[in-house]
Amino acid sequence: MSLTESEYDALTKRYSQNSKPWINVPKAFLIGGGICALGQGLIEGYTRLGLPADLASGACSMTLVVLSALCTGLGIYDQIARHAGAGTLVPITGFANAMVSPALEFKSEGLILGTGAKMFAIAGPVLVYGISASVLYGLIRFLFGQA
Amino acid sequence: MALKRGKQTYLFQHPAAIRSFAAIGSKREGEGPLGEFFDTIDPDSTFGQKSWERAESRLHHDTVELAVKKAGLSYADLDCLLAGDLLNQCIGATFGVRELGIPYLGIYGACSNMAEGLLLSAFLAESGLRYLGVSTASHFCTAERQYRFPLEYGGQRTPTSQWTVTGGGAVVVAGATAQTPDQAGPWIQAAAIGTIEDKGIKDAANMGAAMAPAAAATILGFLSDTGTTPEDYDLILTGDLGQVGSDLLYELAIREGVDLRSRHTDCGLLIYDRDRQDVHAGGSGCGCCASVLCSYILPSLREGRVKRVLFAATGALLSPTSTQQGESIPSIAHAVCLTSRKEDLPWN
Numbered sequence: 001m002s003l004t005e006s007e008y009d010a011l012t013k014r015y016s017q018n019s020k021p022w023i024n025v026p027k028a029f030l031i032g033g034g035i036c037a038l039g040q041g042l043i044e045g046y047t048r049l050g051l052p053a054d055l056a057s058g059a060c061s062m063t064l065v066v067l068s069a070l071c072t073g074l075g076i077y078d079q080i081a082r083h084a085g086a087g088t089l090v091p092i093t094g095f096a097n098a099m100v101s102p103a104l105e106f107k108s109e110g111l112i113l114g115t116g117a118k119m120f121a122i123a124g125p126v127l128v129y130g131i132s133a134s135v136l137y138g139l140i141r142f143l144f145g146q147a
Numbered sequence: 148m149a150l151k152r153g154k155q156t157y158l159f160q161h162p163a164a165i166r167s168f169a170a171i172g173s174k175r176e177g178e179g180p181l182g183e184f185f186d187t188i189d190p191d192s193t194f195g196q197k198s199w200e201r202a203e204s205r206l207h208h209d210t211v212e213l214a215v216k217k218a219g220l221s222y223a224d225l226d227c228l229l230a231g232d233l234l235n236q237c238i239g240a241t242f243g244v245r246e247l248g249i250p251y252l253g254i255y256g257a258c259s260n261m262a263e264g265l266l267l268s269a270f271l272a273e274s275g276l277r278y279l280g281v282s283t284a285s286h287f288c289t290a291e292r293q294y295r296f297p298l299e300y301g302g303q304r305t306p307t308s309q310w311t312v313t314g315g316g317a318v319v320v321a322g323a324t325a326q327t328p329d330q331a332g333p334w335i336q337a338a339a340i341g342t343i344e345d346k347g348i349k350d351a352a353n354m355g356a357a358m359a360p361a362a363a364a365t366i367l368g369f370l371s372d373t374g375t376t377p378e379d380y381d382l383i384l385t386g387d388l389g390q391v392g393s394d395l396l397y398e399l400a401i402r403e404g405v406d407l408r409s410r411h412t413d414c415g416l417l418i419y420d421r422d423r424q425d426v427h428a429g430g431s432g433c434g435c436c437a438s439v440l441c442s443y444i445l446p447s448l449r450e451g452r453v454k455r456v457l458f459a460a461t462g463a464l465l466s467p468t469s470t471q472q473g474e475s476i477p478s479i480a481h482a483v484c485l486t487s488r489k490e491d492l493p494w495n
Contacts, residue, residue, distance in 0.1 A: 011395060097301045100299070
């Protein structure tokens, strides 16, 4: 076959169907927006129960994380995410799912080398670079910003 | 002695006969168009085991057990068992058959395992071995956790991705010295050993595109070596190219002046109903072509509903490490020519 790699690449693109953004984007918007609306409802609820605003936000995040972990364990989360895409990935529920799913999956390799070690397989990079970025940001503020 | 023809093809002077075959699948395979033809469909994809890897091993064990039983033989009658799978160090196969006591050769050609196994068994039969077993299987859950994400992780699959078959197939091959005077087929008449092809595809979610050049090279090589055309076969069957890979195969072949469309189909397109079963571009995995072959194609050959099949299964020779390191995906395809009757040869 005399085809070059770039010719074959062009051919592949021609026959490989793309995702359908006109379906995926609205679904992500609606389901992701739904999760955010639920979060807002939780904050309102916790505030009415007498929690100050900052604690209500924390309690909301915790509730969403627990709900996401529960749905992951029950095998529901991936079914929703199949449709929602970024709608379930971007909110904090996505982070919880990324921690819980490997923890469950690798239980068969034991609690130490399986669950313990593999729990961060997907979310680990987010932690590493998220924390690094916040340290860097703090340093910049410390050195150049107003205290 | 097998006769070499052309670059990579061998014609067997004393062709091996496929004496028995067995296919096992799980829920999704049972719900597919070929579900009714499987020997066993177990809706429980754990197959009663405590890990997915053990479940895959169980598939190997059970298909070999069933094929040997259907052949009316015992494990001690087998001179050699050739088996392989997709797991690291091929533990699916070895752990599955470790207690059977059959002389064993492990093979790895990724999803081309079934074709590689049949090819090797035919050569070994030609060299005097009597009975040989070939077994390959794959499991959706072991493949996902090795190559992709945890099962419960909420990700989206791309339209070009394929669904790993939870299933397996095993055959018992009889060499010339073990054949009866009224030996039934199918017969392994010829084989082409594939070359590794790499056209620079790096997207591990588009295996069909990565493997189509290998399929084209081996199929066109076999046709050219034997001086035959696609019309000399009832069926040219690839393993798990899926829709994208099949389209690309036609395109590659037509550029070489060969039109495969009228004769070609792909096991990855046969095993699932893509409109109904949400498998995107089709089925994949070692168990895909193995189970389609053993459930549907080999029985059709035995009953004479199809006479000549060129079976060319492809394998993507990547690993999770090579993908992460940004390497392209080398692929291979091996082919065997199967006929319903011993004397019916597509070539002169």
